[in-house]
Every structure is written in C-alpha cells, then in structure tokens.
Amino acid sequence: MNNFFEINNVTFAASKKNKVNNVSLKIENEGDVICLLGPSGIGKTTILRTIAGLEKINSGSISLNGKVISSNKIHVEPEDRNISLSFQDNSLFPHYNVIDNIKFGADRNSRKTKKLKLDDVIEFLHLENIKSKYPHEISSGEAQRAALARSLLSMPDLLLLDEPLSNIDQNFKEEIQVKLKQILREYKITTIIVTHDSYEAFYLGNKCGIILNGQLKQFDDPYNVHHFPNSIEVVNFLNKGILIPATVVDEKTLENNDLGIINGDFIKHYPKGANVKLLLQPEDLEHDDKSSLKLEVVDKKFRGTNFIYTLKTQSNLLIPVFVHSHHVHQHEVEEKFGVKKPIHIDHIVCFD
Amino acid sequence: MIARINIWYLSSFLISLIVAIPIIMIFSSFFETTSEYSLVLKETFLSEYVINSLTLLIGVLILTSIIGIGCAYLVSFYNFFGANFFKWALILSFAVPAYIYSYSLGAFFDNYGTAYSILNSLSGNIISNSTIPKLDGMFGAMLAISFSIFGYVYVLTRTSFHYQSQNLIDLGKNLGFSKKKTFFKIILPSARPSIVAGLSLVAMETLSDFGSVSFFGISTLTTGIYNAWVTFDDLTLANRLSFYLLMFIFLLFTIENLSRKKAQYHTLPKSGFKTKTKINLKGYKSILAFSICFLVFFISFLFPVIQMSYWTFLFPKHFFDLNLINLLSNTLILVILSCSLLIALSFISNYGNRITKSKLLQSLTTFSISGYAMPGIILAVAYISFISFLDENIFIFENYNIKSFFIGSIFGLVIVYFVRFYSLANNGIKSGYLKINYSIDESAYLLGYSKIKTFKNIHLPYLKNSIFLVIILLLIEIIKELPITLIMRPFNFDTFATTAYTYASQDLLEAAAAPAIILILISSAFILLTSKYILNEQS
Numbered sequence: 027m028n029n030f031f032e033i034n035n036v037t038f039a040a041s042k043k044n045k046v047n048n049v050s051l052k053i054e055n056e057g058d059v060i061c062l063l064g065p066s067g068i069g070k071t072t073i074l075r076t077i078a079g080l081e082k083i084n085s086g087s088i089s090l091n092g093k094v095i096s097s098n099k100i101h102v103e104p105e106d107r108n109i110s111l112s113f114q115d116n117s118l119f120p121h122y123n124v125i126d127n128i129k130f131g132a133d134r135n136s137r138k139t140k141k142l143k144l145d146d147v148i149e150f151l152h153l154e155n156i157k158s159k160y161p162h163e164i165s166s167g168e169a170q171r172a173a174l175a176r177s178l179l180s181m182p183d184l185l186l187l188d189e190p191l192s193n194i195d196q197n198f199k200e201e202i203q204v205k206l207k208q209i210l211r212e213y214k215i216t217t218i219i220v221t222h223d224s225y226e227a228f229y230l231g232n233k234c235g236i237i238l239n240g241q242l243k244q245f246d247d248p249y250n251v252h253h254f255p256n257s258i259e260v261v262n263f264l265n266k267g268i269l270i271p272a273t274v275v276d277e278k279t280l281e282n283n284d285l286g287i288i289n290g291d292f293i294k295h296y297p298k299g300a301n302v303k304l305l306l307q308p309e310d311l312e313h314d315d316k317s318s319l320k321l322e323v324v325d326k327k328f329r330g331t332n333f334i335y336t337l338k339t340q341s342n343l344l345i346p347v348f349v350h351s352h353h354v355h356q357h358e359v360e361e362k363f364g365v366k367k368p369i370h371i372d373h374i375v376c377f378d
Numbered sequence: 379m380i381a382r383i384n385i386w387y388l389s390s391f392l393i394s395l396i397v398a399i400p401i402i403m404i405f406s407s408f409f410e411t412t413s414e415y416s417l418v419l420k421e422t423f424l425s426e427y428v429i430n431s432l433t434l435l436i437g438v439l440i441l442t443s444i445i446g447i448g449c450a451y452l453v454s455f456y457n458f459f460g461a462n463f464f465k466w467a468l469i470l471s472f473a474v475p476a477y478i479y480s481y482s483l484g485a486f487f488d489n490y491g492t493a494y495s496i497l498n499s500l501s502g503n504i505i506s507n508s509t510i511p512k513l514d515g516m517f518g519a520m521l522a523i524s525f526s527i528f529g530y531v532y533v534l535t536r537t538s539f540h541y542q543s544q545n546l547i548d549l550g551k552n553l554g555f556s557k558k559k560t561f562f563k564i565i566l567p568s569a570r571p572s573i574v575a576g577l578s579l580v581a582m583e584t585l586s587d588f589g590s591v592s593f594f595g596i597s598t599l600t601t602g603i604y605n606a607w608v609t610f611d612d613l614t615l616a617n618r619l620s621f622y623l624l625m626f627i628f629l630l631f632t633i634e635n636l637s638r639k640k641a642q643y644h645t646l647p648k649s650g651f652k653t654k655t656k657i658n659l660k661g662y663k664s665i666l667a668f669s670i671c672f673l674v675f676f677i678s679f680l681f682p683v684i685q686m687s688y689w690t691f692l693f694p695k696h697f698f699d700l701n702l703i704n705l706l707s708n709t710l711i712l713v714i715l716s717c718s719l720l721i722a723l724s725f726i727s728n729y730g731n732r733i734t735k736s737k738l739l740q741s742l743t744t745f746s747i748s749g750y751a752m753p754g755i756i757l758a759v760a761y762i763s764f765i766s767f768l769d770e771n772i773f774i775f776e777n778y779n780i781k782s783f784f785i786g787s788i789f790g791l792v793i794v795y796f797v798r799f800y801s802l803a804n805n806g807i808k809s810g811y812l813k814i815n816y817s818i819d820e821s822a823y824l825l826g827y828s829k830i831k832t833f834k835n836i837h838l839p840y841l842k843n844s845i846f847l848v849i850i851l852l853l854i855e856i857i858k859e860l861p862i863t864l865i866m867r868p869f870n871f872d873t874f875a876t877t878a879y880t881y882a883s884q885d886l887l888e889a890a891a892a893p894a895i896i897l898i899l900i901s902s903a904f905i906l907l908t909s910k911y912i913l914n915e916q917s
Contacts, residue, residue: 080820104823111824117817121840134826173821180825 028092030056030216031184033077036086036096040072048086049073049242051235057214059207061221061231061248065263068237070220071114074186077218078111079104090184110134110182112173114189118161124172125157131176138181142213147175150205152198167193171202178209185210185217191226203229224264228252236260254293255305258377267307269377270343274300280374284339286319290371302376308334308346314366315355321345321365323357337363386829390730390739393723397746397800400760404624407617407763419606419615423597431585431598431623434519438584439577441524446531446576449674451561454539457656458664464671465536466909471678472529473901475858477589478878478894479522482682484593485689485887487513492685519587519594525678527583531576533912538572539565544654578630585627586753588861593882599623603755604861613763620756627752683898689891697892700877705893709873711788712863713856716795717849720803723796724848728807729833732819747801754798754861761794761866791866798862799855803848810844811837850908854901874900 031053038046046069053060062070075081077088079095079102087097090109095102110131118127125148132144148154151171156164164172170193177185190206191199207230210217221227227234228248235245244256255261261269272280272288274296280288288304296302321337324344333349335357347365357363452458453465474482486492493510513521546568550560566573591598599619607616659667690697731739752760765784773780784790814837822832860875867876874897881890905912 075820078820078824080823104820105826105828107824108826109824111820113817113821115815115817117815117821119818119821119836119840120814130822130825176821176825 029054029089030058030091032087032089034087034089036076036083036088038069038073038076038081038083040069044069044072045240046073046237046242047240050086051242051245053216053218053233056216057211058232059210059217059219059230060233060235060245061219061227062235062237063221063224063227063263064237066222069240070237071188073237074111074188074218074220077184078109078186079107080111108183109186110177110180110184111186112177112188112190114192118169118172118176120161123158123160124153124164124168127161127172128153128175128179131179134180134182140213141181142179142209144179147178150209151175151202165193167195167198170194171198174206178215181213181215183216185215187217187219189221190219191223192221206230224252224266236263238263253307253373254375258303261305261377267305267310268343268345269303270306270345272302272304272376274298274302274376280304280376284321284341284343285345285365285369287368288371288374289368290374292374292376294376296376302378305375305377306345306371308348310371311345311347311369312366313347313349313353313364315364317364317367319365319367320362323359323361323363326357326359335363337365384734386726386730387734387736387739390727390734391742393727394739394742394746397797398742399764400752400757400797401624401745403760403763403767404617404620404756407614407621419602423602426597427599427602427619430516430591430596431600433516434523434587434591434596434598435581435584437516437520438524438527438580441520442528442531442580443573443577445524445528445674445678447535447566447573449528449671450532450536450539451565452667452671454536454542455565455654455656456659456667458659458667460668460671461656464675466906466913467675468532468671468678469529469909469912470675470902470905471526472854472912473858473898473905474526474679474682475589475860475875475897476523476526476583476587477593477860477875477882478686478890478898479526479682480518480590480593481878481882481887481890481894482685483513483518483522484882485685485891486681487511488887492688514594516594516596519590519596522590522594523584523587527580528674528678530579530583531573534572534576534579535569536913538569542568542654547654574633578633581630582627585623585630586755588753588755589879600753600755603759607759607762613759613766616759617763620752620759624752624756679902683895686891686895686898689888690895693888693891696881696889699889700892700896702896705872705874705877705896708871709857712792712795712873713853715788715792716799716856717852719792719796720799720852721807721845721848724800724803724807725833727804728811729829729837732811732816733829743804747804752798754794754859755865757798758794758862758865761790761797765790785866786868788868788871791863791868794862794866795856795859798859799852802851802855806844806848806851807841810841814840847908847911850904854904857897857901 029052033049033051036049038049044067051060062073064070072081076083076096082101083096084098087094087100089095090107094100095107118124119130122130128144128148148157151174153168153171153175156168156172161169161172170190174187174190177187191202194202203226209215210230219227219230228251231248233245234248234251236243236251238259244251244260246254246256251260252264252266255264258269261267270282270285272282275281275287276298277295278289278291280302282288282304321339323335324338325336327334327336328351330351332351333353333356335347335349337345337347339345347363449464449468453461453468484491487510488494491510497510512518542565546564547560550564555563585598586600587598588600588604591601592604599622603616603619603623606612606619727743731743762785765781769779769781784793818836819832822836823829827835857873858875860879863873863876864879867873872880874893877893878890878897881887881893
C-alpha cells in the first residue's frame with residue numbers, strides 16, 4: 027500500500043553545520059496529523075520548508091500522494107505542490123487587510139467539493155473584530171491566527187504549521203487546539219506541525235517525532251513517546267521524569283537503595299542483577315502519609331489541578347511527585363513526605 | 379549554481395552588463411593610443427584642470443557644510459517663527475540646477491545687470507559697473523554649485539538630527555556640557571556619517587558639473603573631457619581623462635557608501651529612543667534663526683526664481699518665442715520612455731536578484747549601479763565610444779552604420795539616461811523590496827501563485843508608492859539634466875535645459891530666463907509633491 031506522504035532517507039540542511047540527517051518517516055493515511063518536537067535551532071523549520079519546496083534536497087526523496095515531489099533530480103516548484111505552510115513569523119501580505127489575506131487561501135482550491143467556510147474559520151479563530159484591519163494594526167497572536175485561517179482555507183493536500191499557536195493568548199489557545207483538531211479530522215487535512223510544546227504535540231498529533239542532535243530520535247504515538255521514550259536523550263528533552271540507579275531483581279522487580287522494591291512490567295528484558303537507569307515519572311509515585319518511606323520535601327510547585335513536590339532521598343536524588351491539589355493534607359518544604367510502599371509502576375522503562 | 383540560471387537570472391545579468399558598459403569602456407581606454415593632443419595636454423592644461431577641479435571642490439565642500447549643517451541644526455533643534463516652513467522650503471534649492479543658478483548670478487551682477495539697474499534706480503544713476511562686485515569665475519561657480527546642491531548635506535544631516543534621541547542631549551546635560559559642547563561633542567559626531575554621505579554626494583556633483591564651469595569659463599577635468607572629444611575629436615583621451623576623474627569619484631563613492639551604512643545605524647530609532655524636545659527661541663534669537671534660514675532660502679531659491687521671472691517679464695518676447703508645446707512634448711517623450719524603461723528593467727533586475735539570491739548577480743548589480751557616480755558627460759562619451767567600437771569592428775554594413783541609429787537619436791538619448799539614472803530607479807525599487815520579507819513571497823508560492831502572479835498580485839500593489847516616488851524623482855532629474863541631453867539629442871531636439879543652455883552660451887541670458895523659470899517651477903512642484911519622502915518623514 028502506498029503511503030500518503032513519505033520522507034525517505036533525506037538530509038535536511040539549514041546550513042553546513044546545522045543538519046538533520048537521514049530522516050525517514052511516513053504518514054500512512056490522508057488526514058493524519060504528525061507533530062515534530064525538538065529544541066530551538068535544531069532544523070525543524072528547515073524540514074517544513076524543504077517539504078514545502080522552498081529548499082532543495084541532495085539525497086533521498088519526498089513523495090506526496092504517491093508522486094515524488096523532491097529528490098536530487100526532481101524538484102516540484104512550491105506553487106505546484108498544493109502544500110501550504112503557515113510560517114511562525116508574520117507572513118501576511120502587508121498591503122491587504124486581514125479578510126483579503128485570508129481570501130487568498132480560499133481562492134486556491136475553490137473547486138474542491140468539501141471545503142471550509144470562510145465565516146466558520148473566522149469565527150473559530152476569533153477574527154471577527156480584526157477582519158478589516160491591516161497586518162501592522164494587529165498583534166502577533168492575531169496575525170498568527172489570520173495566517174492559520176489562510177492556510178486552512180487553502181485546503182492543501184498537506185498542511186504544514188510552524189509553531190502555529192506560539193503567540194496566541196492562553197485563553198484562546200486551548201479552544202483553538204480543540205477546534206483545529208476537529209477541523210483537521212473532519213476535512214481530512216493531512217498536517218505536519220512543528221511545535222516546542224509537548225502537550226500541544228501529544229494532543230494534536232497522531233504521531234510525534236522527536237528531533238535531537240541532528241537526528242529523528244523517535245517517531246511514535248504520543249502515548250509511547252511519553253511513556254516509552256527510546257533513549258536517555260529523549261527523556262532529558264521531554265523533561266517529564268528522572269533517571270535513578272536500580273538493580274534488576276527478577277522479571278517484575280527492581281530495587282533502589284533509597285526507594286526499596288519497585289514492581290511492574292518491564293518494557294525491555296534485562297538479566298537479573300543488571301544495573302540500570304530507571305525512568306521515574308511524577309505520576310509513578312503515590313503519596314501515603316502512613317507509609318514508612320519518608321522523604322524530605324525540598325520544593326513544592328502549585329500547578330492548579332495538582333502540586334508537584336520535589337523530594338530528596340538519602341543519596342540526594344531529587345524525585346518529582348504529583349499530588350492532587352484537593353488533597354487535604356499538604357506538606358511544606360523541609361517536612362517529611364510519605365511515599366506508598368512498595369512502589370508499583372505499570373511500565374518499567376530502563377536504560378543501560 | 380547551474381540550477382539558479384533561469385530567465386530572471388539572465389535578464390538581470392544582461393541589464394547590469396548594459397549599465398556597466400561605460401565603466402568597462404573607460405577602463406579599456408588604457409589599451410588604445412591617443413592623439414598628440416594628450417602630450418600637449420599633459421604639458422599644458424592638465425595641471426590647471428586638476429588644480430581648478432580641486433579648488434572648486436574644496437570651496438564647495440566648505441560652503442555646503444556650513445549652509446547645510448547650520449540650517450539642519452536650526453530647524454531640527456529649535457522652534458522659531460517659520461521653522462516648519464523652512465524645513466521643507468530649503469529643499470526647493472534642488473529645483474534650481476547649478477547652471478541656471480550661474481545664469482542668475484551672471485544676470486544679476488554683470489555689467490548693466492539687475493544689480494546695476496536696482497542700485498541706480500535707488501540712488502539716481504550714481505553707481506558705476508565697477509563698484510558692483512562680480513560674482514563670476516571660480517567664486518561664482520562655487521556659489522552657484524553650493525547653493526544649488528547644499529540640499530544633499532541639509533537633507534541627510536537633518537534626517538540624522540531628526541532621529542537623534544533626546545536621551546543623548548540629556549546625557550550631555552547630566553555631564554554638565556554647555557549647549558556648544560553638546561553640539562560639538564554629541565550632536566555633530568553622531569550625525570557625522572550622514573554629513574560625510576551628504577558631502578560625498580556634493581563632491582560627486584561638483585566634480586561632474588559641466589554647465590556652471592563652462593558658463594564661468596573655468597577649465598576643469600569635465601571641460602577637459604568635453605574639449606578632448608569635441609575640439610580634438612579624441613575619444614580615447616576623453617575616456618582616459620574620465621578614468622582619472624572616475625577614480626577620484628569612486629573614492630568618494632566608497633566613502634559615501636561606508637558612511638551611509640553607518641548613517642543608517644545611527645538614524646534608526648532603536649529601543650530607548652525618546653523624541654527630541656525642541657527649544658523655543660524668543661526675541662532676537664528667534665529673529666536671528668529666522669533670518670539665517672530665510673537668507674539661505676532667498677539666496678538658494680527665491681533669488682534665481684525672481685531673477686529669471688523678472689527677465690521673463692522684462693523680455694516677454696523670448697517667452698512667446700518659445701515653442702512651449704514642442705518643449706513640453708519633447709520632455710514628456712523623454713520622461714515617458716525613460717521612466718518606462720527604467721522602471722521595467724529595475725523591476726526585472728530586482729526581482730531576478732530576489733529570486734535567484736545569486737551573489738555574483740548582486741555584485742554585478744552593485745558594480746553597475748556605481749555608474750550613478752559618473753558625470754553625465756563621461757557616460758555620453760563612453761557610450762559614443764562603445765557604439766563607435768561596435769560600428770567599426772562588429773556591425774559593419776555597406777550602406778548603413780549603426781551610429782545614425784544610436785547616436786543623435788531619441789533612442790540613444792534614452793539609453794544613456796537609462797545608464798545615468800538606473801541606480802536611482804534600481805535603488806528606489808530595491809528600498810521598497812527590502813520592506814517585503816521573503817516569507818511573503820514564499821507564502822504566495824505556497825498559496826499556488828507562480829513567480830509572475832506573485833510579482834503582479836503581491837509585489838506591484840505593495841510597491842506602487844515606491845514606483846510613484848521613483849517616477850517623480852526621475853522626472854525631476856530628467857527635466858534638469860543637461861550634458862547628456864546636449865550631447866546625445868537628435869538635431870533640433872530641445873528641452874527646457876538645452877534651450878536655456880543654448881541661449882546662455884550665446885550670452886543671451888535674458889532669453890535663457892524663460893525656459894529656466896519654467897524648468898524651476900515644474901521641478902519645484904514635483905519636489906513639493908515628494909517632500910515627505912525626501913525629508914524621510916513618510917509614514
């Protein structure tokens with residue numbers, strides 16, 4: 027079966043030094059959304075620009091709808107690809123007002139039978155009050171929403187969004203994320219989103235790619251990326267847990283000097299007695315005031331729905347733990363904090 | 379690299395090459411032999427040409443710095459009666475070409491001239507011609523050129539002063555500086571790049587002046603080039619002299635270019651910018667500031683306008699003898715043809731540079747537009763040399779020579795105008811393009827717009843103000859242009875500039891007044907139309 031979109035062994039080069047090497051990924055179905063995550067300056071935007079045809083490639087190939095659009099011999103011009111890229115910076119035409127800018131998108135695939143309605147997009151992106159304004163009269167967040175509207179209305183075969191919601195106010199952001207996901211699914215708009223916000227990526231993407239040190243390190247379902255990161259680099263990048271030393275006791279058990287026995291299902295088999303680094307995420311530990319395992323609170327962050335306590339072990343490991351913010355009994359810095367024993371983790375992720 | 383070569387690349391390359399032809403011709407003159415006149419020239423007049431050119435240059439630089447910086451300082455830092463009026467009124471001096479200013483000086487101070495008439499009517503015929511100072515010769519040329527082009531220093535310095543932050547001045551106050559010390563230690567040094575840029579332009583214009591120096595009979599390198607070609611029919615020598623002049627001009631061009639880069643840095647309001655608070659002048663100080671600005675405005679603009687108007691009214695016959703329709707239609711033909719060609723080719727070149735992003739092409743464009751520094755007379759001579767070379771070596775026909783088509787024709791004239799004013803048009807369009815982010819083009823491509831459609835639907839509407847400005851500036855330049863028109867025009871083809879020059883060269887200044895005043899009035903109208911852009915205060 028042909029994949030709807032495929033990158034086959036392509037090196038994306040923003041400059042001679044800054045490259046993402048030998049990338050291969052595929053989008054099997056039309057309408058799927060993938061998100062690319064990575065630190066700033068790693069080359070995510072270059073990947074989008076190359077897919078859009080704004081940059082050329084020297085090796086490998088990129089194909090869309092079963093047709094090669096980029097290779098070392100073929101380069102379909104950007105205007106002939108039916109790919110739309112919404113830039114991170116303001117790329118609205120400065121001499122047209124917002125509505126005229128948006129209409130440029132609507133004009134593109136006006137013959138498509140199933141297409142988005144201009145008014146609907148304006149409404150969902152809250153652009154009603156700025157329709158007749160010019161780009162220099164609106165904020166960067168508003169410009170970003172207008173550019174997103176233009177790209178969506180163009181109904182491309184492939185939509186590329188570069189940090190599409192980075193400048194948008196927090197109060198609109200979640201609402202727009204929900205509606206955007208709904209629209210992309212309903213109109214089967216295949217999309218690649220570049221973002222630095224992992225929650226946004228996990229919410230919007232059917233799959234997520236993690237780009238680190240010039241390589242696509244992991245390309246998987248958001249759940250797997252979060253719970254089963256495939257390398258220490260990905261763990262460090264996502265910053266959603268810590269690695270602690272442990273020794274494999276048997277097929278379902280590990281032991282840490284400070285935390286004691288830890289039970290669960292290993293994702294990967296390790297021999298008995300092997301010394302490993304165990305991934306411990308904040309949701310893995312459970313608070314229990316009656317537990318004999320007491321750790322010192324060194325920091326407490328209020329995150330609305332929960333607190334994140336940072337606990338210090340005897341050997342000075344700092345471990346994050348989530349506690350629901352409605353929990354009646356709270357602990358302050360330097361107090362002792364009980365952790366339920368024995369610790370049980372559903373999926374045990376370890377690294378050599 | 380090969381992938382980048384497309385129709386846009388080739389067109390841009392060709393355009394830049396055409397513009398670069400005069401520069402190439404002048405350099406190639408070193409491989410050709412000259413007539414015996416060159417030896418005679420070396421032993422006789424060459425040193426005089428050089429000394430006169432340098433004397434004129436130094437005099438004009440001193441005068442224009444005093445007038446330009448002084449006026450810019452007054453209107454930028456002080457509020458006084460008429461300050462806002464003088465801010466733009468002082469740029470009207472651009473409407474008076476140096477050669478017409480020279481005619482006005484001649485008409486006023488000559489024996490039995492206007493000064494003589496006025497003084498005698500006031501004093502009862504007791505003033506003799508010998509008591510009236512003669513502002514002619516070298517001093518006359520210095521005055522004429524200075525008052526007609528001090529605007530370059532004024533405009534650039536004023537822009538720099540305009541964007542100077544109040545914080546700088548406050549800093550001086552905090553350090554206990556007096557007003558004088560603040561001016562010399564803070565205000566002037568930070569405007570230095572703009573002043574140098576303005577003075578470099580003044581220097582280039584002075585060295586390329588032909589009308590004034592020929593009117594006052596001063597032998598400079600420019601008149602030497604003209605003589606080598608017209609009197610001694612030695613194109614190679616004319617080109618070689620041009621080379622020396624060009625080297626000097628390129629030096630100034632480089633200084634100007636470097637200064638401009640820095641000037642931009644200094645004048646852009648960055649963060650921490652605080653708008654200046656102008657000081658209100660009262661009493662005698664206000665009168666003094668008004669008087670200085672009015673005097674400069676009067677001498678630079680009102681004086682030639684009044685003198686030329688006076689003679690036009692005094693000798694109306696010459697006005698009615700003018701074939702106005704013919705002169706206007708000739709000017710219009712030149713403006714329409716030149717503007718169309720310049721705008722179209724500047725667009726192709728800019729767009730070509732933009733989409734190919736070729737460094738080679740950009741370097742060639744930069745090299746070719748340095749032709750703006752070349753005096754019109756050099757361009758015309760170099761162009762004629764090039765056509766002669768083609769006629770004698772490449773396009774050899776029995777019954778036809780291409781010279782008749784390219785020299786002494788409107789076509790040839792428009793081509794040399796094209797080379798002369800290409801930098802103005804190209805830079806005007808380029809500055810508009812610089813405001814369009816590349817991502818705008820890319821967005822258009824990604825919305826399915828082809829290169830041509832992007833150009834038509836995105837660039838053209840955006841750049842319409844730039845195009846308008848460029849057309850007006852070209853119009854002003856073409857109306858005032860003298861040496862190229864004089865040399866390249868078809869037989870019996872006249873413009874206001876050539877008519878004024880022809881009469882003036884026959885000592886018929888009263889007849890030159892009518893075409894001169896029409897020229898000044900048309901130019902003034904267009905300068906006023908673009909004053910906001912010239913003063914760099916457009917939104």
